[in-house]
Amino acid sequence: MRSLADALAEILGTLRSRQPLIHHITNFVAMNDVANVTLCLGALPIMAHAPEEVANVVRQAQALALNMGTPTRDRLDSMAIAAREANAARVPIILDPVGAGASPWRTAMAWQLLKGVQVTIIRANRGEVAALLGDERRVRGVEAIGPSQDAEALACELSSRTGAIVAITGARDLMTDGSRLMAVDNGHPLLATVSGGGCMATACVACCAAVAEDPLMGAAAGLVIMGLAEERAATQARGPGSFKVALMDVLAALTPDDVHAGARCSILSGG
Amino acid sequence: MRSLADALAEILGTLRSRQPLIHHITNFVAMNDVANVTLCLGALPIMAHAPEEVANVVRQAQALALNMGTPTRDRLDSMAIAAREANAARVPIILDPVGAGASPWRTAMAWQLLKGVQVTIIRANRGEVAALLGDERRVRGVEAIGPSQDAEALACELSSRTGAIVAITGARDLMTDGSRLMAVDNGHPLLATVSGGGCMATACVACCAAVAEDPLMGAAAGLVIMGLAEERAATQARGPGSFKVALMDVLAALTPDDVHAGARCSILSGG
Amino acid sequence: MRSLADALAEILGTLRSRQPLIHHITNFVAMNDVANVTLCLGALPIMAHAPEEVANVVRQAQALALNMGTPTRDRLDSMAIAAREANAARVPIILDPVGAGASPWRTAMAWQLLKGVQVTIIRANRGEVAALLGDERRVRGVEAIGPSQDAEALACELSSRTGAIVAITGARDLMTDGSRLMAVDNGHPLLATVSGGGCMATACVACCAAVAEDPLMGAAAGLVIMGLAEERAATQARGPGSFKVALMDVLAALTPDDVHAGARCSILSGG
Numbered sequence: 001m002r003s004l005a006d007a008l009a010e011i012l013g014t015l016r017s018r019q020p021l022i023h024h025i026t027n028f029v030a031m032n033d034v035a036n037v038t039l040c041l042g043a044l045p046i047m048a049h050a051p052e053e054v055a056n057v058v059r060q061a062q063a064l065a066l067n068m069g070t071p072t073r074d075r076l077d078s079m080a081i082a083a084r085e086a087n088a089a090r091v092p093i094i095l096d097p098v099g100a101g102a103s104p105w106r107t108a109m110a111w112q113l114l115k116g117v118q119v120t121i122i123r124a125n126r127g128e129v130a131a132l133l134g135d136e137r138r139v140r141g142v143e144a145i146g147p148s149q150d151a152e153a154l155a156c157e158l159s160s161r162t163g164a165i166v167a168i169t170g171a172r173d174l175m176t177d178g179s180r181l182m183a184v185d186n187g188h189p190l191l192a193t194v195s196g197g198g199c200m201a202t203a204c205v206a207c208c209a210a211v212a213e214d215p216l217m218g219a220a221a222g223l224v225i226m227g228l229a230e231e232r233a234a235t236q237a238r239g240p241g242s243f244k245v246a247l248m249d250v251l252a253a254l255t256p257d258d259v260h261a262g263a264r265c266s267i268l269s270g271g
Numbered sequence: 272m273r274s275l276a277d278a279l280a281e282i283l284g285t286l287r288s289r290q291p292l293i294h295h296i297t298n299f300v301a302m303n304d305v306a307n308v309t310l311c312l313g314a315l316p317i318m319a320h321a322p323e324e325v326a327n328v329v330r331q332a333q334a335l336a337l338n339m340g341t342p343t344r345d346r347l348d349s350m351a352i353a354a355r356e357a358n359a360a361r362v363p364i365i366l367d368p369v370g371a372g373a374s375p376w377r378t379a380m381a382w383q384l385l386k387g388v389q390v391t392i393i394r395a396n397r398g399e400v401a402a403l404l405g406d407e408r409r410v411r412g413v414e415a416i417g418p419s420q421d422a423e424a425l426a427c428e429l430s431s432r433t434g435a436i437v438a439i440t441g442a443r444d445l446m447t448d449g450s451r452l453m454a455v456d457n458g459h460p461l462l463a464t465v466s467g468g469g470c471m472a473t474a475c476v477a478c479c480a481a482v483a484e485d486p487l488m489g490a491a492a493g494l495v496i497m498g499l500a501e502e503r504a505a506t507q508a509r510g511p512g513s514f515k516v517a518l519m520d521v522l523a524a525l526t527p528d529d530v531h532a533g534a535r536c537s538i539l540s541g542g
Numbered sequence: 543m544r545s546l547a548d549a550l551a552e553i554l555g556t557l558r559s560r561q562p563l564i565h566h567i568t569n570f571v572a573m574n575d576v577a578n579v580t581l582c583l584g585a586l587p588i589m590a591h592a593p594e595e596v597a598n599v600v601r602q603a604q605a606l607a608l609n610m611g612t613p614t615r616d617r618l619d620s621m622a623i624a625a626r627e628a629n630a631a632r633v634p635i636i637l638d639p640v641g642a643g644a645s646p647w648r649t650a651m652a653w654q655l656l657k658g659v660q661v662t663i664i665r666a667n668r669g670e671v672a673a674l675l676g677d678e679r680r681v682r683g684v685e686a687i688g689p690s691q692d693a694e695a696l697a698c699e700l701s702s703r704t705g706a707i708v709a710i711t712g713a714r715d716l717m718t719d720g721s722r723l724m725a726v727d728n729g730h731p732l733l734a735t736v737s738g739g740g741c742m743a744t745a746c747v748a749c750c751a752a753v754a755e756d757p758l759m760g761a762a763a764g765l766v767i768m769g770l771a772e773e774r775a776a777t778q779a780r781g782p783g784s785f786k787v788a789l790m791d792v793l794a795a796l797t798p799d800d801v802h803a804g805a806r807c808s809i810l811s812g813g
Contacts (some may be wrong), residue, residue, distance in 0.1 A: 027301050027318075028570050030303065031571050031612075032303060032571050032572065032575070034737070036783075037784060039735055039736070039737055040735070040781075045572070045737065046641065047571050047804075048612065048649070049612065049649075050613055050614045052615070053425070053644070053648055054644065056647070057644055057645055069318065070302075070318050070319065070320065071319075071321055072345075073321065074322070074614075075321070099317065102327075102328055103324035103327040104318065104327065105321070105323040105324045105327065106324055188597065193310055193311070194310070195303060195309075195310055195522060198430045218736065221726050226455045238524075239520025239522075239524055240307060240311055240520065241515070241518065241519030242516055242517075242519075242520050243517035244519075244783070245516055246784075248782045248784045249780045249781025249784050251783065251784065279644070300573050300589050301574065316628050317613050341573075341589050341591065343616075344592065356721065370590070373590065373595070374595035376592070376594040376595045376598065377595055378591075390698055464581055464794060465578065466577035466578045466587065467574070467577070471752045471789075490544070508791075508797075509583065510790060510791025510792065510793075510794045511578060511785070511790045511791065511794050512788060512789065512790030512791045512794075513787055513790075516787055
């Protein structure tokens with residue numbers, strides 16, 4: 001019987017052979033890191049946010065990754081154009097609502113996007129999901145704070161309200177499509193010392209979702225790959241600077257066999 | 272009696288325990304480095320420049336860092352909104368007038384900001400301060416050129432005209448609040464080989480100003496911390512690329528004891 | 543008799559002694575890397591794209607580098623203003639039509655710029671040049687795909703239609719000014735694993751074109767320097783992350799003697 005580890009490993013293999021084009025509309029802080037992570041996984045990034053070209057670009061892509069960091073009205077408008085086109089062309093949309101809760105406007109903009117189109121996967125931290133659900137006490141700036149027990153309930157509620165797969169990253173990553181609940185335990189705390197760690201994780205999810213038949217499995221594969229790379233990079237790092245450098249090296253070298261051997265992923269329910 | 276070294280070391284200790292939120296409106300070149308430096312010091316960066324959210328964001332922050340590199344009309348307008356709100360909420364404002372003198376427009380924009388609000392600390396190089404004071408011969412692009420003897424006079428004049436603490440960085444960093452004059456001799460010339468070195472120094476100053484009771488001491492602590500990190504990173508570096516990586520590693524590892532032992536800071540007058 | 547290697551080495555020597563100011567209007571993904579590469583070569587970068595200041599900035603510069611990645615209407619307008627001023631002030635213009643072919647709009651914007659001003663050097667990959675010449679099958683996202691035999695014909699045709707020197711980078715770099723055809727064989731495939739590799743090559747070309755009397759020789763010198771740095775960085779790299787770090791270290795350390803000894807550059811015809 002085909003195991004969960006087989007399925008996750010196969011996604012990385014497919015990704016490296018198929019080289020999907022990933023259209024990123026992302027924030028200015030992590031844009032370079034996001035493009036590099038995408039290349040490291042074997043996919044091709046295209047960073048384009050002008051309203052004049054996003055519809056054309058997304059039609060050529062195998063995934064659309066929307067990241068709401070450093071939002072501006074113009075770029076949010078372009079996200080909406082690209083997302084509508086992605087829905088029409090059946091291109092999966094991965095949304096990272098960076099800093100939801102940092103301002104009421106940012107939270108409202110995320111909901112405006114979520115209500116206008118069908119997002120495939122939301123990748124966020126616990127604080128951002130709590131903020132989207134109306135509880136803004138759990139976010140500080142763009143960082144999650146407070147207790148982590150409720151991640152499962154938060155993921156299920158946001159999935160139910162949006163129809164999207166919701167993947168909440170933390171010490172344990174949790175993801176649900178509303179019927180199945182999965183967990184990924186790969187990862188390393190050093191990621192939290194680097195700006196854009198969540199954005200890079202979202203890029204991994206977008207790459208995997210571009211080739212996975214089952215998007216929940218794509219989300220899991222992306223977070224396993226990112227988590228494994230964190231673990232390996234941590235063994236080479238002397239701090240946040242060398243950790244990020246090693247992360248790119250390790251991501252580029254990661255093989256399907258590595259994923260098979262190292263994945264700490266489980267189906268908690270509904271599998 | 273409590274020494275200057277005690278006071279500087281204590282600021283880093285407070286910073287790491289209190290984890291202040293730093294609202295950056297910064298340039299697109301150094302945005303990633305600025306966010307990472309902020310995290311390395313133990314603070315939380317939030318990068319937000321949309322006019323719809325900056326007032327809300329800055330009210331949650333413990334410092335507002337405004338960096339005028341790659342300026343555009345929109346972002347300058349957002350800086351003004353955020354700065355007015357910061358004044359109302361008594362959040363310290365740290366201004367880095369990157370490239371003042373590179374164009375008359377950029378210089379005028381810096382003054383427009385300085386006249387509309389009370390900035391707490393201006394962190395700049397000598398050429399930029401000279402340009403703000405009407406002498407544009409001392410800047411080339413965004414780099415300072417020419418003799419350095421007059422930094423003290425320039426700092427005092429700009430402080431007098433703005434009511435802000437002025438910190439001019441160079442081989443010797445000088446800072447004044449109009450009555451006291453301090454010097455920091457930590458640092459390393461390799462910083463000049465890296466784009467955004469000044470922006471990173473400004474980020475350090477903003478982090479320290481967010482927690483220091485005395486903002487002049489905050490400016491000094493920020494420049495001591497940055498300078499110490501430069502010195503240590505230089506011992507690990509093979510050039511500008513590895514220097515920046517090591518700078519992040521070293522900043523994250525720096526302890527109050529390191530600051531106490533390594534600070535080369537003095538009160539030149541008015542102490 | 544003065545050799546080709548002498549001429550290329552001399553350009554790096556002149557660059558390091560003269561420290562030209564390079565005005566970059568570039569994309570948000572590679573902006574930091576482009577500024578750092580410029581500094582590593584001994585030139586001074588200024589990143590400025592506000593319409594209010596670009597004309598003033600470019601008049602102080604020794605080269606204007608225009609990079610069309612992450613294009614927006616506003617920045618394209620600023621490029622046109624700066625380019626017209628550069629033509630008037632006889633400042634060489636280096637254009638990198640990143641992702642031409644990624645959307646019809648982007649291709650059209652590149653032509654709008656090329657028709658309004660005289661560009662000195664176009665640095666692009668084969669797919670981008672093909673797209674500019676009306677064949678959009680050879681580009682995927684911003685990456686070139688397909689056969690490489692026709693690079694010479696493509697370079698000559700684009701040069702003929704624009705009056706610019708055209709430098710197409712690939713396993714073998716080819717460049718022509720319409721009468722002479724040159725090749726550079728320095729380089730390393732690891733560059734393709736890093737986002738912004740082409741943008742960094744363009745920055746090297748811009749730095750050299752700022753000081754070279756013969757712009758074709760400037761283009762060749764820039765690509766020799768970049769290629770040599772790639773070769774050396776590859777020996778230190780464990781993957782894309784450490785490769786980019788090493789690239790900066792190596793670029794900063796490269797001497798005219800290194801260029802003389804390592805250049806693999808030839809004049810194929812018209813020399």
